[in-house]
Amino acid sequence: MTETQSPRPTTDGILAECPRFRVLVVGRSGVGKSSLINHTFGIDLATVAHGRRGKCNIEDEIISEHNAYFVLHDSMGFEPGNTKEFETAKEFFRSRGKRVPLKDRVHAIWLCIKVPHAGSRVFETGDEEFLKLAATAKVPVVVVFTQFDILYSGIEMVLTDEEMKLPADQLRRLCSERAENEFEKICLPSLQNIDPAPRHARTSGLGANSNPDRRALADLIRTTLNLLGDTGDFVGKILSSGQNREAIWITSAIAQRGSAQANIDGSIKIGMKRYWRGIASSTKFPGFKLEKCLNTIHFDIVTPWNFNDPNKLLGSKQFLEKMQTITQAVVPSEGEVKAWFGTVKNIFGTAGAVSAATHPIVFPIVAGVGLSGLFIQWLSTVYKRTPEALRLFMGYIVDLTLLLDQLFVIVLALDPPNLLTQTEIDAALDKYVSGAVNAVHAEIREYCNDATFARICRSNRAEEKITELIDTHRVRWEETKT
Known part of the structure; x- marks a missing residue:
């Protein structure tokens, strides 16, 4: 390999x-x-x-x-x-x-x-x-x-x-x-x-x-x-x-x-065939670098949404980095946040320790905050079964799915053939970062910490939490809008 x-x-x-x-x-x-x-x-x-x-x-x-x-x-x-x-x-x-x-x-x-x-x-x-x-x-x-x-x-x-x-x-x-x-x-x-x-x-x-x-x-x-x-x-x-x-x-x-629900259901069926089911104790990732695993997950989640994306914007390096920038905040444990991201005050605009329960961590994409050096180094390492890796995969799956759900609603308002541009992607990023991301990351941190990781691996049911988070935080336009 x-x-x-x-x-x-x-x-x-x-x-x-x-x-x-x-x-x-x-x-x-x-x-x-x-x-x-x-x-x-x-x-x-x-x-x-x-x-x-x-x-x-x-x-x-x-x-x-x-x-x-x-x-x-x-x-x-x-x-x-x-x-x-x-x-x-x-x-x-x-x-x-x-x-x-x-x-x-x-x-x-x-x-x-x-x-x-x-x-x-x-x-x-x-x-x-x-x-x-x-x-x-x-x-x-x-x-x-x-x-x-x-x-x-x-x-x-x-x-x-x-x-x-x-x-x-x-x-x-x-x-x-x-x-x-x-x-x-x-x-x-x-x-x-x-x-x-x-x-x-x-x-x-x-x-x-x-x-x-x-x-x-x-x-x-x-x-x-x-x-x-x-x-x-x-x-x-x-x-x-x-x-x-x-x-x-x-x-x-x-x-x-x-139908956004059909896209979500398709993503779940595809994910369950290989990655989601047993993701805490996965046998699919060992031997691969984390970045490569993340790129494959990205492809398998984006494909079922089938946006009319002739310029391949959703597979671009720029979009991948923006998604990683969002998800990186959920990876380190609460006590390791400063070590991963440097001066918390400069990045998050808050002094002192950051509590995931009282002040969920989120990166302001619009302010240009990018990937931390330590996160980039960590992504280049080979997969190991750790709480950090589980939070990474859970966070990325949920973040990307919910962002694409926001993007679907935005693109749906366009006339066929619903051509996707960077304008729609940026609007979806803004909506997700200013909306559900805080609650999503807080729930993932609460679910997957050092104290619960071994229990999660034994139960092999982390995918149920992923599905629950997606169902809880999706837009649900089909149920309310005609």
């Missing part, structure tokens, strides 16, 4: 097996497929050569330079009695079925149906026939009801004069409840007649001049991931092994750009 070697990233093996999430999107013109794809996967179909509107060829692979982990197959839908279209679909399913390598299979289908008016037919005969065909081919399907906002607008138009006097928040809640009830009454019985256990989602505000319902998109992503991760019924029979299921699930979580 040489000084330049690093542990192999876990994502390398996963993406070698399943490098892209392959989805077939079916729906007639005007149903909102392009906007759905753009906002869910953070691309711009109008800039993709194969994405030109016109007659779709189900065999065409639509790939965008803005998202390396996603490939789209597009179909305009199927007319009843059109034997040629259905034979083409059958052949497509055969050529993309379980007999071909995992990377070439269709992993999921989204059948897009516009939410109908009351009394209108929900599914055309061709839709019903296609769903039966997909079931026969054993391809997972999510029925996506689009343009729910039009149904909501219809509810608004028939409000009484008395209801219009309600406060704005109560009025929105009333309309939402009525629209949801109408949706369930109109759409779900027809779907359940075709499939007694249907997977479905709905979307709103995906028009050219509309603000998308982010929570609805996140729900679609969650529904799809739940379907792909289902080991107990239909999907368990489709895929040949648990390993295949996991590879598809992780790649699909990486490909999407509409």
Whole structure:
């Protein structure tokens, strides 16, 4: 083993097996497929050569330079009695079925149906026939009801004069409840007649001049991931092994750009496969330098977030050093802070001893504080199982994950393809350093000290604390914002 070697990233093996999430999107013109794809996967179909509107060829692979982990197959839908279209679909399913390598299979289908008016037919005969065909081919399907906002607008138009006097928040809640009830009454019985256990989602505000319902998109992503991760019924029979299921699930979580929770879940699944589980007594790091271990962890955490980062800013030396600058503060024990960082007063702006409990240590990035010399020297040493090493890995995993969570929310506000620049990264750094970092570091110090280190190693459950910290301090925009 040489000084330049690093542990192999876990994502390398996963993406070698399943490098892209392959989805077939079916729906007639005007149903909102392009906007759905753009906002869910953070691309711009109008800039993709194969994405030109016109007659779709189900065999065409639509790939965008803005998202390396996603490939789209597009179909305009199927007319009843059109034997040629259905034979083409059958052949497509055969050529993309379980007999071909995992990377070439269709992993999921989204059948897009516009939410109908009351009394209108929900599914055309061709839709019903296609769903039966997909079931026969054993391809997972999510029925996506689009343009729910039009149904909501219809509810608004028939409000009484008395209801219009309600406060704005109560009025929105009333309309939402009525629209949801109408949706369930109109759409779900027809779907359940075709499939007694249907997977479905709905979307709103995906028009050219509309603000998308982010929570609805996140729900679609969650529904799809739940379907792909289902080991107990239909999907368990489709895929040949648990390993295949996991590879598809992780790649699909990486490909999407509409749910921070999916990114976090993907990071956790990847981390648990190798680094997080048993991190206090890891057998993966001995023989490697700490800096190399940290760089590998960095890669495995950044990859699942799949930001549109053409300039590789999140893998740059500058960003790595900023993350290390944040995390270095949690590494030394409370009594060793001065030895590691010199004059505490000059760095932290406080006199005397610094208590992690009463004055959590944090480096003001905006003030230009960098890496301490002793920390740099320590990173160049070979991994040893110590409280300092455990605090380093725990701190770095949590710090980077929570910072990327902040960055996700900032980038989400941009129009597809959600291009990442240094401006967004700096804003996320400022938010995290001025926000959760103090509490995170204080909890890690309290959890992992000399008195508890041996017990942590024996229990081998430090990853549970990592997951708990991430869950406690993440932004949670999906639960509160539409």
